[in-house]
Amino acid sequence: KNQVEQSPQSLIILEGKNCTLQCNYTVSPFSNLRWYKQDTGRGPVSLTIMTFSENTKSNGRYTATLDADTKQSSLHITASQLSDSASYICVVSPFSGGYNKLIFGAGTRLAVHP
Amino acid sequence: DAGITQSPRHKVTETGTPVTLRCHQTENHRYMYWYRQDPGHGLRLIHYSYGVKDTDKGEVSDGYSVSRSKTEDFLLTLESATSSQTSVYFCAIAAADQPQHFGDGTRLSIL
Numbered sequence: 001k002n003q004v005e006q007s008p009q010s011l012i013i014l015e016g017k018n019c020t021l022q023c024n025y026t027v028s029p030f031s032n033l034r035w036y037k038q039d040t041g042r043g044p045v046s047l048t049i050m051t052f053s054e055n056t057k058s059n060g061r062y063t064a065t066l067d068a069d070t071k072q073s074s075l076h077i078t079a080s081q082l083s084d085s086a087s088y089i090c091v092v093s094p095f096s097g098g099y100n101k102l103i104f105g106a107g108t109r110l111a112v113h114p
Numbered sequence: 115d116a117g118i119t120q121s122p123r124h125k126v127t128e129t130g131t132p133v134t135l136r137c138h139q140t141e142n143h144r145y146m147y148w149y150r151q152d153p154g155h156g157l158r159l160i161h162y163s164y165g166v167k168d169t170d171k172g173e174v175s176d177g178y179s180v181s182r183s184k185t186e187d188f189l190l191t192l193e194s195a196t197s198s199q200t201s202v203y204f205c206a207i208a209a210a211d212q213p214q215h216f217g218d219g220t221r222l223s224i225l
Contacts, residue, residue, distance in 0.1 A: 043219055
């Protein structure tokens with residue numbers, strides 16, 4: 001069964017610190033892996049998208065990595081800000097599924113405290 | 115923001131009543147999707163559309179129907195609402211081979 005597991009479920013860090021969120025998936029083969037940020041009361045917003053051949057992708061203070069061999073991805077947030085408080089969702093697109101077959105993780109809820 | 119609007123943003127209704135949620139886009143994208151989001155679960159696909167009057171079921175389609183009579187509008191109907199359909203509903207749009215863009219959701223409570 002295609003699944004996307006994220007850890008931790010929730011995380012609290014102090015402003016200015018770094019953190020890393022994990023995503024393990026069983027989807028195979030897959031077309032791409034995405035990380036979304038979802039603020040409270042808002043819809044998810046795309047942060048990064050990586051194909052199976054890419055190892056890393058950055059978007060400002062956000063850096064996503066991908067290891068297709070171990071089926072793991074991580075999202076690293078550098079020098080966290082209060083505005084980083086949100087849920088972060090890992091999404092995998094199966095190779096043959098097109099855009100109607102996205103597999104969503106349940107998300108990691110990040111709280112950044114002053 | 116991608117031009118996508120969901121309405122209403124909040125709704126409270128009673129069990130057994132029909133409910134219709136609307137998703138409106140100004141991007142002229144071909145693909146539109148309805149998801150539900152529940153605590154502890156990832157977003158789950160209810161129905162999607164790949165063109166006017168072209169729709170298909172997702173993984174949690176029971177109790178829901180959809181219609182797309184115009185490119186810009188995708189309607190989700192709960193034929194007879196049940197308490198298990200209390201959720202936050204998200205609409206998404208996408209052009210071919212592009213990431214999905216999400217609306218800000220409709221919080222639906224069924225009492």
